[in-house]
Amino acid sequence: MTRAWKYVGAIWLALVVVLLYLPILSVGLASLANTRYMRFPHRNWSIGAYTDALSQHETLVLHLTSLKVALLVTVLSVILATLGAMAFARYDWRGRSAFQKVVVLPIFFPQPVLGLALLLFFSALGFTPTWKTAVFAHMVWVLPIVTLVISIRLFGYDPAQEDAARDLGASRWQVLREVTLPYLSPGLISGGLFAFLLSWSNLPLSIFTTGADTTLPEWLFSRVATNYAPVVSAIAVIATLASVLLGCVVILILRLIDTHGIKGDGDHG
Template identity: 40%
Template structure:
């Protein structure tokens, strides 16, 4: 067998093993979310949509054993908290991140490289360090931990994601278009509304979608800065796993996976979308 052929087969085998190792646990979660066994989720009995039916407020097709404790209400409440937090955090971080990206792209000052570095730090900082720092800050400031502190905490690092996505979009934009708009008599607001905003809009939307997904999935930082009445879905799932993996967890994890993939794909699509005026 030629040496090059053997090398290609080894690389192909390695690639296959890598993807199996990476995605096999995710596939197992999806598969076992259809397991009808309400007690031992690893013991397959038969396929069932009961856990999805329960998630959407419908009655299960089979009676549940007496030892089964329905926690759907708490799960849905945690999901509502996650959606509210992610929505407000996304709106605020998108607005601020876009403003910072525009400011750094249009103005030059001595400390601009240092400012850009500070905008990247929240992304590379360990989550546990940022979570502890935010917890100390909120307690020192006398703020009560709750949904508002989670929104503030999420904005501290989501702004960086929006800033990077919008900055990349601005780097691809031809500045001559704005100058041409001014030469044709448009003021700064008209130029921004009719030229700049349409060109950077895919980046703004992409950054917002990515921010929403990251906020929905965050566990570590949210764990430190959430109050007792503002538990988000990822934190609630973590607390459930400590007491034992329940069947609903697989179903809600599958739904979150699909939800995250759709939003992440939409974010990447809008980030790379070409816009014409």
């Protein structure tokens, strides 16, 4: 590649990133004035919208609803997906390739359609939709993704390690605790992060399956579609920063495992 092409390439990539972040940045900019109508550039920059948002009880309720949904989705999906990944990537069995294709189907499925179908399903069974049914709905979509994430890690696993551990005197339980799970842990953590963030930010499934409860994206969507208010921008920024912060912490943990996890017991002979 010539020098000129290198510059063109760099500019292209910069443009892609800038365009992707402009709208997100716009929310941040809009939130920095507390006026009835949006009029940029602001005459009076202020963080009034944030103090308003933080003083509203609703802000807390929305975050808590989203949080409990996302946490439950994370825990349940990681447990189920770990088992699923073993069948997906670890064992060689007849029917595996069919299983692999069936598992990814919900990913290739329009989410609003899935949400509607689940809504009909719940009402046919006589369940009133609440945040709990939303947990179930999120899992239908998140579980396949987490299964893939853990499988990617599992594909690099040499099953002979388990034989070696058995051969060296480890019981089945010890094999799981000492060999399999420690090896898988980065996959489990990234899988968990995926599950949390995807559930935290999900709109199309939540809209149909939360009933009277409201998650953050749902609330934002209903406000955005109706009327502009600076407090909406402020809450959008708070919700986004919360998830970005969580992402950063988890990625940091993964880094630490990568560099220091090798020391295991934390013992430096």
